[in-house]
Amino acid sequence: MTMLNEEDIAVAGEYVLGLLDPSADALAAARVATDAEFSAEVEAWRQRLQPMIDGNDTPVSPDVWHKIAAALPKQSGQDISGGNVRLWQSLSGISTVAAAIMAVILLQQPAPVVLPEPAAPLIAALGSETGRASLTARYDSDNGQMLLTPVSLDTGELYPELWIIPADGKPRSLGIVSGDSPSQISINAKLRDFIDQGATLAITPEPETGGPGGQPSGPILASGKIVSI
Amino acid sequence: MTAIHDPVDIETARRARLTDALVRTGEGDRSAFETVYKATSAKLFGVCLRIFPDRAEAEEALQEAYLTIWNKAASFEAGRASPISWLVTVTRNRAIDRLRSKGKTGFTALDEATEIADPAPLADAQMLIASDNRVLNGCIDDLNQRDAHFIRCAFVAGATYAELATSEDEPLGTVKSRIRRALIKLRSCMEGLS
Numbered sequence: 440m441t442m443l444n445e446e447d448i449a450v451a452g453e454y455v456l457g458l459l460d461p462s463a464d465a466l467a468a469a470r471v472a473t474d475a476e477f478s479a480e481v482e483a484w485r486q487r488l489q490p491m492i493d494g495n496d497t498p499v500s501p502d503v504w505h506k507i508a509a510a511l512p513k514q515s516g517q518d519i520s521g522g523n524v525r526l527w528q529s530l531s532g533i534s535t536v537a538a539a540i541m542a543v544i545l546l547q548q549p550a551p552v553v554l555p556e557p558a559a560p561l562i563a564a565l566g567s568e569t570g571r572a573s574l575t576a577r578y579d580s581d582n583g584q585m586l587l588t589p590v591s592l593d594t595g596e597l598y599p600e601l602w603i604i605p606a607d608g609k610p611r612s613l614g615i616v617s618g619d620s621p622s623q624i625s626i627n628a629k630l631r632d633f634i635d636q637g638a639t640l641a642i643t644p645e646p647e648t649g650g651p652g653g654q655p656s657g658p659i660l661a662s663g664k665i666v667s668i
Numbered sequence: 669m670t671a672i673h674d675p676v677d678i679e680t681a682r683r684a685r686l687t688d689a690l691v692r693t694g695e696g697d698r699s700a701f702e703t704v705y706k707a708t709s710a711k712l713f714g715v716c717l718r719i720f721p722d723r724a725e726a727e728e729a730l731q732e733a734y735l736t737i738w739n740k741a742a743s744f745e746a747g748r749a750s751p752i753s754w755l756v757t758v759t760r761n762r763a764i765d766r767l768r769s770k771g772k773t774g775f776t777a778l779d780e781a782t783e784i785a786d787p788a789p790l791a792d793a794q795m796l797i798a799s800d801n802r803v804l805n806g807c808i809d810d811l812n813q814r815d816a817h818f819i820r821c822a823f824v825a826g827a828t829y830a831e832l833a834t835s836e837d838e839p840l841g842t843v844k845s846r847i848r849r850a851l852i853k854l855r856s857c858m859e860g861l862s
Contacts, residue, residue: 489800
């Protein structure tokens with residue numbers, strides 16, 4: 440448990456108001472998942488500010504429910520059971536957009552009239568046991584862009600190299616990154632499939648040209664698992 | 669007053685039913701999702717209408733919000749958030765995303781005259797909500813007017829620090845620390861009153 444200071448309280452408020460820049464927003468989202476006090480402060484801000492967004496309760500035309508129901512995966516039918524719906528919701532390997540497209544193809548249902556939801560961003564908080572190194576990553580699978588933000592990182596004379604380590608345990612390089620300012624990384628199309636929930640991002644200190652033979656040669660300074668928010 | 673008519677008890681029972689329906693929605697239960705919809709669509713439509721005064725656009729925002737609710741219900745943690753607060757957050761964030769994609773956000777996007785919705789005629793359970801309103805409004809009134817207006821614009825119209833800085837012709841850093849101070853002041857005031 441951490442005691443929150445005024446800075447934390449203001450950040451929690453800014454997070455609820457949607458005022459944080461993408462890297463600070465990712466950091467706050469990661470804190471909500473891991474820091475009970477911060478998470479409680481975010482919930483408190485939501486409740487404090489909610490009257491501002493509350494309008495008058497207004498009955499909705501029945502058409503709206505029909506459109507929503509039509510856009511859901513169908514429950515009835517031999518091969519599309521509730522179990523499959525659950526499976527779709529829990530599959531880590533497919534984005535919501537991909538799931539929506541699959542729903543249309545497999546169920547042959549009319550295309551929903553609403554816009555597809557953007558894929559949930561993937562984030563990771565990279566840390567070390569000593570607490571000396573810490574970074575955050577946010578990945579948008581729609582455009583293959585990753586924003587890596589170092590909070591603290593010291594690689595001495597060497598350069599920080601970012602690695603993705605998927606389930607097979609083999610590190611693939613995502614390139615040398617900055618140790619003191621945010622890096623916007625365009626992930627190589629061949630590596631995008633590896634950036635997914637459960638895979639690990641890690642930083643090692645390497646020569647300027649990267650680990651020899653495309654493999655890490657230094658110790659892991661910081662690492663963290665990718666989660667979906 | 670008997671217990672069953674106590675607005676607090678009614679509110680507690682309503683919240684328990686909604687929590688249960690939302691958890692089951694997260695398990696893929698479509699009839700539970702319909703229960704959530706029936707219990708909350710009028711309220712969430714009110715939220716969408718605050719952000720999109722045009723009724724047709726608010727209805728589209730509401731549809732998107734409920735599909736997001738369906739997709740994300742499994743991430744709702746009953747112990748950590750109230751179901752209404754979670755539903756309003758998902759709806760507000762989805763609607764603001766929609767507003768941003770249309771390039772309609774801004775510091776002046778929100779009409780000052782309509783900042784706080786007119787209170788609806790009060791049922792018993794709504795008295796509780798009205799008292800939350802009074803606390804927030806009382807404390808908002810204590811802030812610098814421009815800061816208060818900006819906080820509303822950020823929450824209801826997706827305004828950013830950059831838009832505020834441009835409008836005030838002040839450096840971004842100055843604007844940020846001003847709003848952060850206003851947030852701390854707002855919180856102290858609300859925690860003191862509630």
